[in-house]
Amino acid sequence: MADGDDLPKMEHPLEIPRLKCGAMEGLQPFVAAPEHQDKLGFPGELLPDWKERALEKMAELAEKNRAFQVYLDACVKCGACTDKCHYFLGTGDPKNMPVARQDLLRSVYRRYFTFAGKYFPKLVGARDLTEEVLDEWYSYYHQCSECRRCSVFCPYGIDTAEITMAAREIMDSVGRGQKYSNEIIGKVKDIGNNLGLNPKALRATLEDLEEDIEDDTGISVRLPLDEKGADILLVTPSADFFAEPHIDGLIGYAKVFHEAGVSWTLSSYASEAANFGLFIGSYENMREIALRIRKAAQELGVKRIIFGECGHAWRVAYSFLNTLAGPWDFLDPNYPVPQHILEFTWGEIQKGTLKLDKSRNDHIRLTYHDSCNVARASRMGDEPGGQFEIPRNVIRAVCNHYYDMPDETIREATLCCGGGGGLLTDDLMDLRKKGASPRMTALQQTTEEHGVTHMAAICAICKTQFSKVMPAYGYEMDSVVSVHQLVSNAIILTGQEADEG
Amino acid sequence: MLSVIYALLFWVATIIMVVGVALRIRKYARTPAPLKIPTTPAPVTTGGVVMRMAREVILFESLFKSNKWIWLFGWTFHMGMWLVLIRHLRYFTTDVWWWVAVAQPFGTYAGFAMLLGLLGLWARRFLVERIRYITNPSDHLMLALLVAIAGSGLMMRFVVHTDIVAVKVFMLGLLRLRIETLPSDPILLLHLGCVAALMIVFPISKLLHAPGVFFSPTRNQVDNPREQRHLAPWAAKLEG
Numbered sequence: 001m002a003d004g005d006d007l008p009k010m011e012h013p014l015e016i017p018r019l020k021c022g023a024m025e026g027l028q029p030f031v032a033a034p035e036h037q038d039k040l041g042f043p044g045e046l047l048p049d050w051k052e053r054a055l056e057k058m059a060e061l062a063e064k065n066r067a068f069q070v071y072l073d074a075c076v077k078c079g080a081c082t083d084k085c086h087y088f089l090g091t092g093d094p095k096n097m098p099v100a101r102q103d104l105l106r107s108v109y110r111r112y113f114t115f116a117g118k119y120f121p122k123l124v125g126a127r128d129l130t131e132e133v134l135d136e137w138y139s140y141y142h143q144c145s146e147c148r149r150c151s152v153f154c155p156y157g158i159d160t161a162e163i164t165m166a167a168r169e170i171m172d173s174v175g176r177g178q179k180y181s182n183e184i185i186g187k188v189k190d191i192g193n194n195l196g197l198n199p200k201a202l203r204a205t206l207e208d209l210e211e212d213i214e215d216d217t218g219i220s221v222r223l224p225l226d227e228k229g230a231d232i233l234l235v236t237p238s239a240d241f242f243a244e245p246h247i248d249g250l251i252g253y254a255k256v257f258h259e260a261g262v263s264w265t266l267s268s269y270a271s272e273a274a275n276f277g278l279f280i281g282s283y284e285n286m287r288e289i290a291l292r293i294r295k296a297a298q299e300l301g302v303k304r305i306i307f308g309e310c311g312h313a314w315r316v317a318y319s320f321l322n323t324l325a326g327p328w329d330f331l332d333p334n335y336p337v338p339q340h341i342l343e344f345t346w347g348e349i350q351k352g353t354l355k356l357d358k359s360r361n362d363h364i365r366l367t368y369h370d371s372c373n374v375a376r377a378s379r380m381g382d383e384p385g386g387q388f389e390i391p392r393n394v395i396r397a398v399c400n401h402y403y404d405m406p407d408e409t410i411r412e413a414t415l416c417c418g419g420g421g422g423l424l425t426d427d428l429m430d431l432r433k434k435g436a437s438p439r440m441t442a443l444q445q446t447t448e449e450h451g452v453t454h455m456a457a458i459c460a461i462c463k464t465q466f467s468k469v470m471p472a473y474g475y476e477m478d479s480v481v482s483v484h485q486l487v488s489n490a491i492i493l494t495g496q497e498a499d500e501g
Numbered sequence: 502m503l504s505v506i507y508a509l510l511f512w513v514a515t516i517i518m519v520v521g522v523a524l525r526i527r528k529y530a531r532t533p534a535p536l537k538i539p540t541t542p543a544p545v546t547t548g549g550v551v552m553r554m555a556r557e558v559i560l561f562e563s564l565f566k567s568n569k570w571i572w573l574f575g576w577t578f579h580m581g582m583w584l585v586l587i588r589h590l591r592y593f594t595t596d597v598w599w600w601v602a603v604a605q606p607f608g609t610y611a612g613f614a615m616l617l618g619l620l621g622l623w624a625r626r627f628l629v630e631r632i633r634y635i636t637n638p639s640d641h642l643m644l645a646l647l648v649a650i651a652g653s654g655l656m657m658r659f660v661v662h663t664d665i666v667a668v669k670v671f672m673l674g675l676l677r678l679r680i681e682t683l684p685s686d687p688i689l690l691l692h693l694g695c696v697a698a699l700m701i702v703f704p705i706s707k708l709l710h711a712p713g714v715f716f717s718p719t720r721n722q723v724d725n726p727r728e729q730r731h732l733a734p735w736a737a738k739l740e741g
C-alpha cells in the first residue's frame with residue numbers, strides 16, 4: 001500500500017513521466033472466489049483447458065462486437081494515445097499506455113487469428129497465450145478504469161475500454177474473475193444493491209434522513225420507498241444511502257422533488273443505479289441488472305425514471321437502458337427515458353420553482369470534476385455537450401464562487417478520478433492514489449490560482465475515491481461535494497425561515 | 502521475362518488487395534455493434550456523423566487534438582500521398598482526365614511532402630521513448646516500404662528518368678490483360694516491386710486502419726440512444 005511518499009511530483013497535470021518498465025507489474029486485485037463466480041455464471045476456478053476456452057471466447061467476441069474486431073485490426077501504433085492515460089501519467093509504467101495495454105491482448109489475437117501473426121510472430125509482435133500472459137492481463141486490465149480518455153484522441157476512435165472489457169470477459173469465462181466487481185454484482189442479484197442493504201434497513205435509513213431534514217429546516221420532506229402510483233421512479237447509486245458526501249446529494253434530490261411538487265419513489269428492488277456488469281464487459285449481467293429497473297417501474301406503475309448522480313450508471317442508463325431493458329412504451333412519452341436528476345433540477349431552476357439563496361454556499365470556492373462516463377459516454381439535455389453545461393449551469397445557479405480547472409483536464413478531456421471501472425477497492429489503493437495525481441495536480445493549480453476549496457462531482461465512485469485520496473494531496477476528505485449537496489444548501493424550502501441554516 | 506514477372510505480380514497483388522480488403526470490410530459490416538458507444542459529445546443526427554467522419558478522415562481531427570507533431574507528419578504524408586496517387590492516374594488512362602491534369606504540378610511536389618512526413622514519423626519511432634516502446638519490427642518495415650516507394654518515385658521524376666511512355670503502355674496493357682514490355686531500370690523495378698508488396702500486405706496489416714476507421718463505433722454512431730432503440734440481432738434473441 002502506498003503511504004503517499006512515492007506519489008509523483010508533477011509540474012503540471014499532464015506532465016509525461018519517464019518510462020518505468022514493470023513498475024506496476026505486481027499489482028493485482030484479489031481474485032474472485034468460486035461463490036462469487038458461480039452467481040454470475042462463470043467457472044469458479046481457472047479451468048484446466050483455460051487457454052483453449054480463452055481463445056474460443058476471443059473468437060466469439062470478435063464475431064459479436066464490431067468494436068473489438070475493428071480496434072484489434074486498426075491500430076497503427078502512431079503513439080497519439082501514449083500520454084493520455086492517467087494511470088500512465090501517475091505510474092510511468094509503459095504497459096499503462098493505452099496502446100500498450102491493448103497490445104497485451106492484440107499480440108495474442110494476432111498470434112492465433114491473423115496471417116502475419118501465425119507465420120511471422122516476431123515481426124508483428126505476436127505471442128503465445130501462456131500463464132504469464134494471463135497474469136499480465138489480470139494485472140494491467142485491472143489498471144484501466146475504462147474512462148475512454150484515450151478514445152477521444154485516437155485517430156480511429158479506438159477505445160481501450162472496449163478491449164479491457166473484452167479481456168475481463170475472457171478472464172471471467174475461464175475462471176479468473178475479479179473479486180470486487182463480481183462479488184458486488186452478486187449482491188445486486190441477491191438483494192438489489194451493491195451494498196447489500198435490505199428493504200428494512202433501507203426504509204430505516206430513509207426515515208432517519210427525513211428526520212434530519214425536518215430537524216434542519218423545520219419542513220417535512222419525504223423520501224418515499226416502494227410507493228405504488230408515484231409519477232417518478234428515482235434510481236440512484238446505493239452509496240447515496242450511507243456514504244459522505246453522497247447522502248447530502250440524496251437530500252438535495254428530495255428537496256428538489258419536494259419543491260417541484262412531484263410525486264416520486266425509490267424502489268427497494270431496484271435500489272441501485274450502478275451496474276458493474278459494464279465494468280466486466282458482460283452484456284448478459286448488465287442486462288439482468290438493468291431489467292430490475294424495468295420490473296420495478298412496471299410494478300410501481302411510474303410514469304418516468306430519473307437517475308441520481310452516478311457516472312457509469314448514467315452511461316448505462318443513458319446509452320444502454322433502452323437497448324438492455326427497453327422499449328419503454330409504458331412510460332409517459334413526454335419525457336426522455338431515463339432522465340438525469342440534473343436535467344430535472346435544471347428544468348425546475350429554469351421554470352423558477354426553486355427558491356435559491358446562493359450565499360449559503362459562500363463558504364465554498366468551487367470547481368467541478370467532469371466524471372469520465374458522463375463526459376465521454378453520455379449526454380444530458382438536447383444538445384451535444386449538455387453533459388458539461390447542465391451541471392455547470394446548476395452549480396452557477398446555487399454557488400457564487402465557481403472556477404473551472406485547466407481546459408485540457410475538463411469536459412471531454414477530463415481526467416479520471418483514478419477509481420472508476422471496478423478499481424474502487426482497497427487492494428488497488430496504490431494505483432488509485434497514483435492514478436489520481438493528474439486530477440489532483442490540476443486541482444492544486446486551481447487552488448493556487450483561484451483559492452478553490454472544494455470540488456464537486458456527480459459520480460458515486462468519484463466521490464468515494466476523492467474522499468479517500470484527497471488527504472494524500474493536502475485536502476480534507478470532505479473537500480469533495482455532491483452537486484445536489486450544493487443545491488440542498490442553497491434551497492429555501494417553502495415555509496422555511498429564510499435566514500435559517 | 503521481367504515484364505512477365507511484373508505483370509503477374511501486379512495482377513496477383515491487385516487480386517489479393519481487392520479481395521482481401523473486400524472480405525475484411527464484409528466482416529466489419531456484418532459484425533454487429535451491440536451497444537451505443539459513440540465517444541461523446543457526438544452528433545445527434547446522421548448528417549452530423551457524416552461531418553464528424555469527414556473531419557476525421559480529411560483533417561485528422563482527433564489526432565490534431567492529441568499531438569501536433571504526429572498530426573503534422575501524419576497529415577502531410579497522407580495528403581501528399583493522395584495527390585501523388587491522383588497524379589499517377591495518368592498512367593492508367595489513355596486520355597488524361599482534366600482533374601488529373603490539374604493535380605499534376607501539385608502531385609509532383611507532393612512527393613516531397615509525403616517523404617518528409619514519412620521521415621518525421623519514422624524519426625519519432627527512434628527519438629520518442631514512448632513510441633519506441635510500442636514499435637514492432639513490422640512498423641519499421643512498413644515505413645521502409647513507403648519511404649522506398651516515395652524515394653524511388655522522386656528519383657525517377659527528378660534525377661534518373663525512366664521511359665515513362667513505355668511504363669504507361671505496360672500499365673494500360675495490364676488493364677487489358679496484355680503483357681507489354683516494361684523498361685528494366687532498377688529504380689523503376691524497385692518502385693513497382695515495393696508498390697506490389699504494399700498492395701499484398703494491405704489486407705493483413707495495420708493498413709486496415711483505412712477501411713477500419715469508417716466502421717469505428719465510437720466515431721460512426723449517432724448519439725440518440727434514448728430516442729431510438731438499438732438492438733443487435735444476437736441480443737434480440739436473449740429477449741425470447
